[in-house]
Amino acid sequence: MQLIYAKPSPYSRKARVTVLEKGLAGRVEEVVVSPMEDPAVLLEANPLGKVPALRLDDGRSLYDSWVICEYLDSLAPTPRLIPDGPARFDVLRRAALADGVLDAAVTARMELLRPEDKRWTPWTDRQRRAIGRGLAVMERDVAALGAELTLAHIEFAVALEYLDFRLPDVVWRDTHPALAAWLAEFSQRPSMQATRPQPS
The missing domain is CATH 3.40.30.10 (Glutaredoxin)
Known part of the structure; x- marks a missing residue:
């Protein structure tokens, strides 16, 4: 492949x-x-x-x-990132939430690449509000992720590190201490270390 x-x-x-x-x-x-x-x-x-x-x-x-x-x-049978049964939809909902935060962050980043006089501030502000609301729910949800790796774990971590990478002015750690503590540990996984984002 x-x-x-x-x-x-x-x-x-x-x-x-x-x-x-x-x-x-x-x-x-x-x-x-x-x-x-x-x-x-x-x-x-x-x-x-x-x-x-x-x-x-x-x-x-x-x-x-x-x-x-x-x-x-x-x-491969393990680890099962998207489980069967009722747990499947908890994982998919959390993954979709983090993916939505990521989509809003990418959209806000793309607007910043336009010439300043061409940027539409209300659009960027709307994306940032979506990011803020999403992070608030992720903060409440992070403890429920549990220790067993799922797609939701990956989505949470990738979205948060993308904010650090492309929108560093979104200072989320002070207001989301549970997410910050969780990411500090999760980001040490070899898979996360080996895939750190790099500018093109």
């Missing part, structure tokens, strides 16, 4: 962390691209030109980090 990704992309990072946590590194070749250049290897795997994309051994491709992570989770 080939995982086609960009180093700064938090969506790529979710897939990369999943590969490592599932013990699949030996089965997945990493292919680094710059999506803005529309490289052929990416467009062949994902007509939308977005990362990550996963090219399977039979030539088929999967795209969208959610789909890729669920597929990778199906390849």
Whole structure:
């Protein structure tokens, strides 16, 4: 399999962390691209030109980090990142919450890349309010994540470290001490250390 990704992309990072946590590194070749250049290897795997994309051994491709992570989770029995039964929806809800915070952060970051006179402040402010509300719920929810690794753990960690990486003015640790303490420990995992975001 080939995982086609960009180093700064938090969506790529979710897939990369999943590969490592599932013990699949030996089965997945990493292919680094710059999506803005529309490289052929990416467009062949994902007509939308977005990362990550996963090219399977039979030539088929999967795209969208959610789909890729669920597929990778199906390849090895442990750890089970998306459980069955009632717990499944608790994990998926928490993962969706963190993913929503991440989406808002990426949107706010993209607006900051526009020339200053072209930026729409009400739009950026709306994204930041969404981030704040999401973090408040994550703060209340973090203790319920538990010790057994799930996709929600990965989503929480990737979203929080993306804020540090791209929106450092969002000073979230002082007002979210439980999240800060949790991330300080979780970020030491080898999968997180090996996938730290890097500017393109």
